[in-house]
Amino acid sequence: MNYAIRPWRMEDAPDLADTIGNRNVLRNLRDGIPFPYTAADARDFIGEMLAADPEQVFAFAVTADDRAVGSVTMFRQANVHFRTAELGYYIAEPLWGRGAATFAVRAACAQVFEQTDILRIFAEPFAYNTASCRVLEKCGFLLEGTMRKNAFKDGRILDMKLYALTR
Secondary structure (H helix, E strand, O other), X not given: OOEEXXXXXXXXXXXXXXXXXXXXXXXXXXXXXXXOOOHHHHHHHHHHHHHOOOOOEEEEEEEEXXXXXXXXXXXXXXXXXXXXXXXXXXXXXXXXXXXXXXXXXXXXXXXXXXXXXXXXXXEOOEOOOHHHHHHHHHOOOEEEEXXXXXXXXXXXXXXXXXXXXXX
């Protein structure tokens, strides 16, 4: 399969809705995403990403053979952290374990480091999400620590890991 990252397109909405509409994908994301996730929700998200300040939000569709199969997004932080960005990503479940996430995170981080003044990219996966932690490690992120009892999701108190990659 040929993986790539590119800007979002409105025609990606049905594929995005299919990906996020999967509870197994949604389980690993932060709250605030509607379920069921519709094509209208996907169009709203894509519109927000396309309208976002390109110096503040770095948003990429992850594609397999030019079909949207996931997302990699980085958000510039504020104040003294303005040269730091928080990373979030997800991949459609049929592609889990097939290298799509590793490719996309590596490519997106390289592009952001090359084209911006960002010095540090960090991610905070749920500690139970060992596959996501492994993606970050394969991309050169270092584990900086475990944030104990850092989140409440689906009725559970969860630990999160803190990973970072520096320029």
